[in-house]
Amino acid sequence: MKEYKRFYIFSPSLRIWHWINFLSIMVLFATGIYIGNPFFIGSQGVEAALVHGQSLTMGLIREVHFIAGYILLASFIFRMLIALIDGRDRLFIPKVWKSEFWSRLGETLQEYALVKDSSEGSLQIRNPLARTAYFLVYIAILFMIITGFGMYGMSDPSGFWASIFGWVVWSLGGEFPTHMWHHWVAWLIILFAIVHVYLVIREDFTKKTGEVSSMFNGYKFFKKEPADLKELK
Amino acid sequence: METFWEAFKRHGVSRRDFMKFAVTITGMMGLAPTMVPKVVRAMESKPRVPVIWIHGLECTCCSESFIRSATPLASDVVLSMISLEYDDTLSAAAGDAVEEHRKKIMKDYWGNYILAVEGNPPLGEEGMYCIINGKPFVEHLKESAEGAKAIISWGSCASWGCVQAAKPNPTTAVPVHKVITDKPIIKVPGCPPIAEVMTGVIMYMVLFDRIPPLDSQGRPKMFYGNRIHDTCYRRAFFNAGQFVERFDDEAAKKGWCLYKVGCRGPTTYNQCGSMRWYNGLSYPIQSGHGCIGCAEDNFWDNGPFYERLTNIPVPKQESNADKVGAVAAAAAVGGAIVHGIATKIRNSGKKEE
CATH class of the missing domain: 4.10.480.10 (Cytochrome-c3 hydrogenase, C-terminal domain)
Known part of the structure; x- marks a missing residue:
């Protein structure tokens, strides 16, 4: 039996970002679904003007949504900065200009289609399919930030946020379509999260690479050097 | 042209009532009280502005709204503040006489008159869906716009396209700014716009001799700055x-x-x-x-009007984003479980290396 070797993959800043991002997205999704279709949480029979702060009201839940939105924005900027600084944190870029990208993409697709055995094919820290998915999710998160702060800022159309993100409201054809787009893309991110969790667990089961724990401790385990390890150096 | 104050005097308005009027309209235009002297000064010195008001593909709800303006009264605006030279719906004259008058006004005040457009031009079938004075409205619009100082797009028709431009837009109706691109256009959307907003926009333009501050969509900020x-x-x-x-x-x-x-x-x-x-x-x-x-x-x-989330096109049933999303999420979870079991079977019987 060949020994597994330990490879340092994820920087501490990336791991911290990942979990902050996860938490803020969960809070944003839960509060966002409520805002789209609100219902009573025990605020009946109270004078509307005084109800704020007494229980979980629409106003409070929107406030939580906005705070989580600010955290998502800050963490996204942080993520882009660490990607600029350290090559280790640039694994989300799909290198479509390289031929290995396409051959490995085929391998991964065959593996997921159960055509190939999971143990066949080359070892990779991050396969091209995952890179493409992460890249698209970053775009989706950016889209949510832009549309979210666009709508948030347009309560003061000559204010700061509107001057930065207000344009998105008009390029999507008005504020109502912007609300709808914000809603649809939120669901896409949740769909990604479900598939993401499944594939990470699957990877851990089939290849024993320590995929799940790698986002806590930063290490993955391989028997030989993975093909894309040189990108980390 | 006489000034507003002269026109007011001619109508027997006292100086006191004139001052009250100036204070009221300053507030209605969304201006600070410190602007009152400027408004008074403008009303004493600025000549009334000739306005040509044309009607395209529309329902006349903008005019109906306009004539119900209370502060100022639409009659005051039409008779004292502006000089409404042409409006085929409101004017007593009709036919060739009024068309001749429009051409005369355009010539006499070339570059100085305001063109107000209610409704929009349909471009389909070479504009045949809306005929004014024997010609397609789009030509009428282009001709009238040529010498205008600025254009006011009354209502959602002229500003956005409104009902007649809704899908599938059989007449290819387009808003004014798609046809006229070389003039400043003030959009005053609404179906109809609020009467006092309409008169407020006109008053601002004639009193200060400039177009009001507009937002990125071309709407006056003081009236369309808030949700x-x-x-x-x-x-x-x-x-x-x-x-x-x-x-x-x-x-x-x-x-x-x-x-x-x-x-x-x-x-x-x-x-x-x-x-x-x-x-x-x-x-x-x-x-x-x-x-x-x-x-x-x-x-x-962007309907249906009585639902918060619009339907998304799922065949044969009513569905909004939340329903479709929940079903898709459930399918993703189910798919993951099935795929996981299939993976287990595919890899079974394999020894650890």
């Missing part, structure tokens, strides 16, 4: 989470927020919440009906 939601008197119920669920429930009687029955207040920019209609009497939300967003682009296609 109806942000000025709505029912906003407290929204923040409290107290919503009307059906139009016949207890909450509707209590006057709670109409968000869940499709109110478009949160996505619509207009003055309904603060200026209101009929001299400040009421507005749709106050009467218990949600806003339908008539001042917004494409409002007609």
Whole structure:
């Protein structure tokens, strides 16, 4: 039996970002679904003007949504900065200009289609399919930030946020379509999260690479050097 | 042309009433009290501005709204403040006589008159869906716009396209700014716009001899700077989470927020919440009906009006984003489980290396 070797993959800043991002997205999704279709949480029979702060009201839940939105924005900027600084944190870029990208993409697709055995094919820290998915999710998160702060800022159309993100409201054809787009893309991110969790667990089961724990401790385990390890150096 | 003050004197208006009027319209235009002397000065010195008001593909609701303006009275605007030289709906004259007059005014005040456009030009079939004076309206519009100082796009028709431009837009109706591209255009959307907003825009333009400050969409900032939601008197119920669920429930009687029955207040920019209609009497939300967003682009296609989330096209059933999303998420979880089991079977019987 060949020994597994330990490879340092994820920087501490990336791991911290990942979990902050996860938490803020969960809070944003839960509060966002409520805002789209609100219902009573025990605020009946109270004078509307005084109800704020007494229980979980629409106003409070929107406030939580906005705070989580600010955290998502800050963490996204942080993520882009660490990607600029350290090559280790640039694994989300799909290198479509390289031929290995396409051959490995085929391998991964065959593996997921159960055509190939999971143990066949080359070892990779991050396969091209995952890179493409992460890249698209970053775009989706950016889209949510832009549309979210666009709508948030347009309560003061000559204010700061509107001057930065207000344009998105008009390029999507008005504020109502912007609300709808914000809603649809939120669901896409949740769909990604479900598939993401499944594939990470699957990877851990089939290849024993320590995929799940790698986002806590930063290490993955391989028997030989993975093909894309040189990108980390 | 005589000045406003001269025209007022001619109508027997006292100096005191004239001053009251100046103070009132300063407030209606959204200007600070410190601007009152400037408004008075302008009314004493500025000549009245000739206006040509043309009608394209429309329902005349803008005119109907306009003539109900209370502060100032539309009659004051038409008779004293502007010089409404051509309006085929309001003018007593008709036919060739009034068309000749339009051409004469255009020649005499070339570059100085304001063109007000109500309705929009249909481009389909070479403009044959709207004929004015024997010619397609689009030609009438282009001809009238040539010598105009500025163009006011009255209502959602001229500003966005409105109902006649809703899908599938059989007449290819387009807003004015798609046809006239070389003139400053002030959009005054709404179906119709609030009467006092209409007169307010005209007053600003004639008193200060410039177009009002516009937002990125070309709408006057002082009238379209807020969402109806942000000025709505029912906003407290929204923040409290107290919503009307059906139009016949207890909450509707209590006057709670109409968000869940499709109110478009949160996505619509207009003055309904603060200026209101009929001299400040009421507005749709106050009467218990949600806003339908008539001042917004494409409002007609953003239905249904009585639902918060629009349907997304799932064949053969009514579905909104939440329903489709929940089904897709459940399918993804189910798919993951099935795929996981299949993976297990595929890899079974394999030894650890």
